[in-house]
Amino acid sequence: MEEALLPLAMTSDPRPFNQQLPEPPDPRCVLEPQDNPELAPALVCALCCCFGIIYCCFGYRCFKAVMFLSGLLSGALVIFLLCHKERVLETQLSLEVSAGIALGIGLLCGLVTMLVRSVGLFLTGLLLGLTLGAGALLGTEPIYQPPSAWVPAGGLVGLALLGALLTLRWPRPLTVLGTALLGAAVLVACADYFLEGLALGSRLGQRLQALPALPPLCWYSWVLLGTWPALGALGALAQWKLMDEEHGGHANGKLV
Template sequence: MAGAGPSSVNIAESPPENDVTTPLYTILMGNYTTTRSPVLTNRSVNSCDTIDANYDIPTSVICAMCFVFGIIYTFFGYRFFKAVMFLTGFLFGSVLVYMICLEEKTFTPLINAGISLAAGFLCGLLTMLVQYIGLFMTGFNFGISIATGILIVLEQFYHPETKWIPIGILAGIGVIFALLTLKFQKSGTILGTSLFGGLLMISCIDYFIEQFLLMMYIWERIKADFSPSLCWYSWIILGCWPFCFVVGSVTQWKITGQGFSHKQVLQNRRAETVTVKRSRSKEKPKENPHQSRYRHLYQVRRVNGDVISQNYIQSIQSKLSPSLRNLTPVPTEPQGDPPTEPESTNTTLTQIPEV
């Protein structure tokens, strides 16, 4: 550890001097934690005066995308209601399933990522297509975010002895705010998206500054594990969270969400659907019954090869001998009154008088 800057971790017992290969985090927390995730076990606590710039390209790209999503959440969450509902279900489902797979250590990281993305996509479709599920999930994320802040503050005064304490706090507050969001939909959506969007943005900033040390600290609060104390700039990053929440809520309430209602959008879409169906039904021409009868008569006569008037055929047949008269039967007319003979051969179909 020679040459390292001053660490923010309060060391109760000095580690063995001859053991230079053991990670600092394992030395410090080996007496307190028994089960930790691979991500937490393999991390090392850097000194507070250095910034690790060894970024992973895929993780950096994902963090950049999440930062953009955080901006959309914070400042345009209520305006882009449907898109935010999908992103809420997608992020919640994918992160939850990935953390569960990470804790179980059953599959490889690539398979875990594929499973989490598939689960997130299904959750996103569900929250986007069913409005009340999306609102419930938005309020639940709102409550979990508030509960996370409560756990961070609680850790400064009391450390929970069991995991059920943070789990109960998260589930209870999450359900309460989910029900409140269903009751006050616009207010709950604006506040929930602003708070969750601020959390997304500070998590991305945390990666580029200290390699997710703040996020690991929050995850340890959820699991009720012991962890080293944060650096001074970690608290500055954490302080950006309520700042983004306040600015995003005011922006949505006064600018982006002004004069906009998600209920009105849904009603307009339903009205447009009904209008399109009515217009399609009106486009079908209603045919005059007299024209329909004459058209049917014309088609029958065309099929029989008879376009000459029946009276003309009868007049010719009357001049024939009885033996020839039987060989030339008069074509039968369709049921109903036969139409009268047209005045001239140039008479159109629509000019046939009604009988």
């Protein structure tokens, strides 16, 4: 009886008493979608979702339209960044003027990529290589930290040029693959915006700058990143299915 009433011995190591307690969740990784997203970015994101579905499922079927959109968006984005961030003729251009110049040059680029097939294929291959490089840069974060910003930049440029050359050599399969993966990446980016405010996009920019000691990505960021190749594979299968049906219809028409 006396032994049962002895006081508990205090120890400096609390681990044996806390082994069964769950660890508190990381406050960064609490999934809280945006309550009131801004109207303009939300509309742009919804429009990008439509473009992503067209690219992913109908990229080869709507070849001309996809080439025009690729040239328009790529040219407009590059020119807008150059005009808005840099001084042109010793003058800092306003946002509206930069957008107007970018839209005009983007339309010209879109017409060129739509009318000149080789230019459209080259741009599709460039986008394929950039998309694969961006996915690889995000996916290898836990196991590889680039020593310099030149490493990811050089890798992206090399993959883009390789994708462009391979697309010129094998246009049909790589156009299907490139449009499917690009459309899937756009859909994942839109979901990333609504769920976590473009956390994956911000992390991609940090990886391109080779910033050290980055906090780990949350579990739902990895889920979103994992859905990208899955959506790309589904989109490529859908495009091949549509092509088979189209070729089968042409063959039946010839037989009749």
